[in-house]
Amino acid sequence: MLEFAEVQQPNRKTLFVEVILPLAISLNYTYRIPFDMNGAVAVGKRVVVQFGKSKLYTAVIAAVGEHAPEKYEAKYIIEVLDDAPVVTQKQLAFWQWVAEYYMCNAGEVMNAALPSALKLASETKIMLNREHEYDKTQLNDKEYLITExxxxxxxxxxxxxxxxxxQKTVMPILRLLFEKNIIILSEEVSERYKPRRKTYITLNPVYLNPDNRRELFEILEKRAPKQADSLLAYMKLSRQQKNVAKNELIEESGAGEASIKSLIEKEVFFAEQKVISRLGYEDDAEESSVFELSPAQQHALAEVREHxxxxxxxxxxxxxASGKTQLYIRLIEEMIATGRQVLYLLPEIALTTHIIERLRIYFGGTIGVYHSRxxxxxxxxxxxxxxxSEYKVVLGARSSVFLxxxxxGLIIVDEEHETSYKQYDPAPRYNARDAAIYLANMHNAKVLLGxxxxxxxxxxxxxxxxxxxxELTERYGGVQLPAIEVVSISKELKQKxxxxxFSSVLMADMALALENKEQVILFQNRRGYAPVLMCRVCAHTPKCINCDVSxxxxxxxxxxxCHYCxxxxxxxxxxxxxxxxxxxxxxxxxxxxxxxLSVLMPDVRLARMDLDTTRSRNSLQTILNNLEEKKIDILIGTQMVAKGLDFADVTVIGIINADSLLKYPDYRANERSYQMLSQVSGRAGRRGKQGKVVIQTYDPSHRVIKQVIENDYLDLYLTEMEERKSFHYPPFYRIISIDVKHMNPEILYNQAxxxxxxxxxxxxxxxxxxEPPLVNRIRNFYIKTIMLKFEKDGVSINKAKALIRDTITQFQTTKLSKGCIIQPDVDPY
Known part of the structure; x- marks a missing residue:
């Protein structure tokens, strides 16, 4: 009767939650809610749960109900972490779409979406039960070792x-020790995110009266001169800035923390701790948006609105350099005026850090920045x-779609063609541009691809x-597109x-630019010193022990x-x-x-921008700032330098070897080569003066180079599309690739x-x-790739994906699949 009565009480309902665990499991797991937590659970909140024998995980509640799972007994959740949901209903729906479209699991999407500080650090901790006496002679060797x-x-x-x-199987031993009451198991979970706090000092309003303040100062000067110095320092700082931080006051006064503490105890000062931003800029930044659009820009803006x-x-x-960013700013202003949010996606952190300085002028503290650095x-x-909703505009790299x-109201995807929008590893292998279009549809928002x-x-x-x-066909301010000169490396080598x-043409152009106090960017799409070390006698080349690469x-x-592992x-x-x-x-x-180049031009200030020089947090911003402040004469870089950088004094661009782009064995090679060459060329002569681009190549007559010189994107597009249609490639066909991996190449062959x-x-x-990919072994796993091509018309891609999933699942139930990793990739290129 008592049990029946408890069930009938509204707050004693037996509730269950379906949760998303940050694991690559195909189904969500269901947990039971302790009665005293019934009022605390809600969709989008995080909970701590036990999964497996000992592991604790942070999971996100996807659904709350009263139905127990049929196949297994539901464990209880351990703790509810949030007072309010940290994940919205729309986000959960978006995660589900990403999981289904890109053929992965919701847990993998959660891992990519949530900042790692919201996924808690936890581990089971074991302690001795000091209140229990036991006979050590009764313990076996392993039990004795643990207690010691x-x-x-x-x-x-x-x-x-x-x-x-x-050994890995320690839980049975620990269970026995627990049953003997020798040890205590303590499940301890700690939140990794701690808000940053700063102590601010304010003056007691009594002393805002000049007479009271003068009297106080006279007393302090006689009895506590250091406290008098602190008061003087406060008065000076408070005239210069709205808020006076305690650490700034200590530094300004030179009186030490003890004097400020004494003034707080005397209630001359009040101390208040505030949660402050970690993001390196003030929320009350001044806003200004004074610039004029050119007639071409005004026409383009009107067309965008009309569409x-x-x-x-x-x-x-x-x-x-046609001024696309200025159009984005106008559209963002209009959207903010309606009270809706804007997401501004950029493909590279290099771009994000560069453009944020420009956008902050217009939007101040209403703009947030989000990227992996x-x-x-x-x-x-x-x-x-x-x-x-404190940020009206968010500027970020691809992971920003998960915020x-x-x-x-509006998503801007700048440089939408960039491959950086595609995540390759780990899952979800999503394309942020395509995901952004679906996200916009969920919010009834618009998308501008630039x-x-x-x-x-x-x-x-x-x-x-x-x-x-x-289409915007002219550069802002009437600046001409850069002059492009193609130099034959073969010819220059013959002529010595x-x-x-560096060709004679490039050397002369660089010398002239430097003489005119201008800057140069050199592009080479390989980092490191030399890609290959080779023996001249036997042609041996050192290779990675884990990957099939030099x-x-x-x-x-x-x-x-090794650039792979x-x-x-x-x-x-x-x-x-x-x-x-x-x-x-x-x-x-x-x-x-x-x-x-440092040998050829010893007096020139050089800098390099590639993955090796931009690993630390602020190194990238330092390079860009130095370039803008003209502390760098020549910047040498990989594709990082090709993307959206806008510097007034860069007038010469040198492409050291275009052939590394043009000769790549990929159906997109010509498209990508044109994009890269055009984008690098576009960094030259962006303000007032026409720039110069020198393209060095062994094949100066290559079709793509001619199309770059003539800025003829349409000719490239029409030519390539004929081939795409003939050979069943996108956009006429959809591609799903499946990588099959195993450490044994013979087993892999049979599995694939x-x-x-x-x-x-x-x-x-x-x-x-x-077929084996270009690099057929990475991190000791051999790889085979299966490619599936589906017509855009007449084939249900959702049904095809369901069949692929079923086939992979059926394969994984066989003994043959042992040790095998299967990675589907939808729209892989």
Missing amino acids: ALDIQPELTISDIVKLLG FEKKEVVLLHGVT FNDNERVEVWQKVLR PFHDL SATPSFETYYNARSSKYGLV TMQSH LTYHKHTTKLH GYKEDTPAVCPACGSTHLEYKGFGTEKVEDE EYLATELRKHFGDRVIGP
């Missing part, structure tokens, strides 16, 4: 005990401000009227006019590096194959370009062939492969 370790160290984690015993009345997505196809605490802070927007060299898929959609199309990797020599570390080894003095000392470096990267055969039963000759 706990005598020395008060707490041990499960992972500590695994190391101590040298938005009928279409959800508009492509702004504007040449480099922020630490965990900063990312959580942005997340929470977006959740509270908790409430009322998104590019000087649009992706063919986007341009195809615009020309077929699925998207609106607006090449100096290292090691790249880096001069600053004097080591050989990070493996490093010392550079050999003799050939390990034949013992010869005749080792030479083949090819060159940005490091070698910098090294050799079996899976491809099973897929052919459903899809016939739409299945291509399995």
Whole structure:
């Protein structure tokens, strides 16, 4: 009767929650809610749950109900972490769409979406029960070892005990010790995010009266001169700024913390702790938006508005330096005026840090920035401000699509063609541009795609009227597009006019620019010093021990590096194959370009911008600031320098070797080469003066180079589209690739062939492969790729994905799949 009565009480309902765990599991898991937590659970809140024997995880509640799972007994949740949901209903729906479209699991999407500081650090901790006496002689060897370790160290984690015993299965031993009451298990969960707090000092209003303040100062000067200094310092700082921080007051007064503490105790000062931003700029930044649009820009803006009345997505196809950013600013202003939020996506952190300085002038503290260079605490802070609608504009890289927007009105995807919008590893392997279009649809928002060299898929959609199309064909301020000169490397080598990797034309143009106090950018799409170290006698080349690639020599570390897994080894003095000392470096990267240019131009201030020089938090911003402040004469870089950088005094661009782009074995090679060459060229002569671009190549007559010189994107598009249609490539076909991985190449061959055969039963000759990719071993896993091509018309892609999932699941139930990793990738390129 008592049990029945408890169930009938409203607050004693037995509730269950379906949660998303940050794991690659195909189904959500259901947990039971303790009665006293019934009122605390809600969709979008985080809970701590136990999954497996000992692991604790932070999970997000996806649904709340009264139905128990049929297949297993539901465990209780351990704790509810949030007072209010940190994930919105729309976000959960968006996560589900990403999981379904990109053929991954909701937990993998959660891992990508949530800042890691919102996923708690937790581990089971074990302690001795000091109140219980036991006979050590009754313990076996392993039990004795654990108790002895706990005598020395008060707490041990499960992972500590695994190391101590040298075995993974420690839970049965711990369970026995627990049953004997010898140990206590303490499940301890700690939040990683701590708000940043700062102490601010204010003066007691009594002393705002000049007479009272004068009297106080006279007393302090006689009895406590250091406190008098603190008061004087406060008065000085309070005239200069609105808020006086305690640390600033200590520094200004030189009186030390004790004097300020005494004044607080005397209630002369009041101290208040405030939660402050970690994001490096003040919320009360001044706002200004004074600039004039050119007639061409005004016309383009009117066209964008007109298209938005009928279409959800508009492509702004504007040449480099045409002033697309100014159009974005006008559209953002209009959207903010309606009270809705804006997401401004950029493909690279380099772009984000550069453009934020420009946008902050117009939007001040209403703009938030979100990208992977922020630490965990900063990312959580942005997340929470977006959740509270404190940020009206968010500027960020691809992961910004996962932020908790409430009322998104506009998404701008700048440089929409960039491959950086695609995540390749780990899952979800999503494209932020395509995901943004779906996200906008959920919020009834508009999407503006901007590019000087649009992706063919986007341009195809615009020309077929699925998207609106607006073209901006002239540079802002009437500046001409840069003059492009193509230099034949072969010819210069024959004439012996090449100096290292620099043609006579490029050397002359650089010298002239430097003489005129102008700046130069050199582009080489390889980092490191030399891509290959080769023995001249036996042609041996050192390779990575984990991957099927040659090691790249880096001069600053004097080591050989693998750019796939990070493996490093010392550079050999003799050939390990034949013992010869005749080792030479083949090819060159940005490091070698910098090294050799420093010899040719010893007085020139050089800097390098690639992955190696921008690893630390502020290094990228430092390089860009130095370039803007003209502390750098020549910047050498990889594709980072090609994307959206806008500097007034850069007049010469040198493309050291265009062939590395043009000769790549990929159906998109010509499209990507044109995009890269045009984007790099677009960095030259952006303000007032026409720039100059020097393209060095062994094949000056290549079709793409001619199209770049003539700025003829349409000719490139029409030519390439004929080939795409003939060979069944996007945008006419959809591609799903499946990577099959195993450490044993023979087992992999059988696994990949079996899976491809099973897929052919459903899809016939739409299945291509399995074939090895360009790099067929990475991190000790051999790889085979199966490609599936589906027509855009007449085939349900959702049904196809369901069949692929079922086939993979069926394969994974067989013994053959042991040790195999399968990674589907939708729209892989």
